[in-house]
Amino acid sequence: MMMSKYIPPSEYYTFDAIVNDPIEVVEAVLASKAGDHTEIKKLASGVAEIDELREGEPATIDVATMLFLACMDWDLFRDSSKPLDGGKGSREKLGRWPTKDGNAIAYLIEYTDSPDQIIEELLAKLTLGFVPEFLGESGFDKGAFGLEMMGWITSAEVKELRREINRGRWSVKANEPFDGGVQDGFRHLDNLLRGAEKYRAGLLMRRHS
Template sequence: MTAEGGPMSRYIPPSPFYTFEPLRHDPLDMIPLIQASQGGDHSEIKAVEEISASILSLEEGKKPELDPAMMLFLTCVAWKKDGGIPEPLDKGVSRERLGRFPIEGGDALAYLLDNTIEKAEDGLHDLLAKLALGLDEEYLGEGGFSQGAGGLELCGWLDVKEVVILRRAIQRGKWSVDPNEPLDGGVADAFRHLTIILRGAEKRRCGLLMRKHA
């Protein structure tokens, strides 16, 4: 047995897991409708094409029990027609590899932002930051859209056009790896798997939402 507080008694929790969901609607288009709905006016949000049944069931004039982040998740993600979970953008190793990158915190996008140097104004870092942080209040300028009920955590997103721009910026190679990169080959590995996810979104002509699972 070890003394209380000794090295064998310390619990090290696993890193969060990150997923990348296909988006049907741009959050910037949905946020004003969600804000109106939070005040009891659901008419516009109910008129959105292929909207979730949970939104359609809202009663006019009554504030929803759903918080803004959950409403954003329900309205923007490309759910199946029966309301089922969308098909993953990658069914191979990329989903797992990006989901929990082998660094402290497990965030592959944060790793890329910290360990790459831009050599051209092609939007590489701006779009990585938007995907990683775009729904944070400080970045978005609106509160309540990054964290919701049941531990829901939404990081950021890219629209359909930005998916293509980021994929091209990565493949164009107008960037370099920071010489102090802590994980040998980490940047190349993260970019390779992110490109596969981006291609999956591009093929479906959808946007991309980054989500954190604690």
């Protein structure tokens, strides 16, 4: 069946550039919750909510929001002249995938087969990295005001994933429900990865309800 016949789900996803690796920010966030803001201020200099923290006073911001604030590339986020997908609409296409859950990355994992599983592993990190079982810490996936972070890949992993996709050693599983869906998904993802690589950024995936 053609993808255009499906009604987009109410949930949607966004992909943003990040400057810090979340796994390296977790300890700084936990220290900040205990009143030690030294490391978090080094990692997120210029972020008002973090600059305002007072040494010795535990941060009142929830851990997910604090990590989000410390990881985002706010310069790119605010600059509409530098879209990660180069203005090709790929961010929106991947954000509302015509499946029940709307998750394009989960779709690619399910219907792609690569010989060494590198693609699948990196995609899994992008959509599942903040799940407590993956991260090893709880509370970092959901924060205030509906913040829901799925996962991420670092700037180095952006390059690795893009390289593996473009090597073309992956195949599409025979039971794929959408004709050309995987190829479309990788084409749009490659546009995002190209932008992230250009700006030497990692990539963060979020869900919105």
